[in-house]
């Protein structure tokens with residue numbers, strides 16, 4: 001079904017608003033490429049920010065620091081962030097396991113450690 005012109009314009013307008021919203025959260029969280037804000041959901045008094053990384057991104061190996069490793073697969077991680085005003089805030093991220101050509105597949109180097117330290121380390125590495 002084809003969209004009418006007003007509907008197409010509205011969809012385009014909403015898309016622009018979402019881009020602006022995501023850019024604000026990206027800057028506020030100091031997120032840099034290849035990570036981006038995939039979605040922001042405010043529901044039941046909680047803010048859920050969904051992060052992702054661009055397909056084909058390259059990462060350093062957490063074991064030997066070889067650069068340019070691809071993601072092997074991902075596992076979903078959630079971090080409790082500081083409140084957004086009075087509302088709880090959660091960050092969701094499909095954390096990649098890294099496929100290193102020199103030493104194999106590795107999980108994020110700090111999996112299971114302090115969640116906030118893990119997030120900052122993960123975002124810094126990526």
Ligand SMILES: [Zn+2]
Pocket residue numbers: 061062063064065066100101102103104
């Ligand atoms: Zn390696």
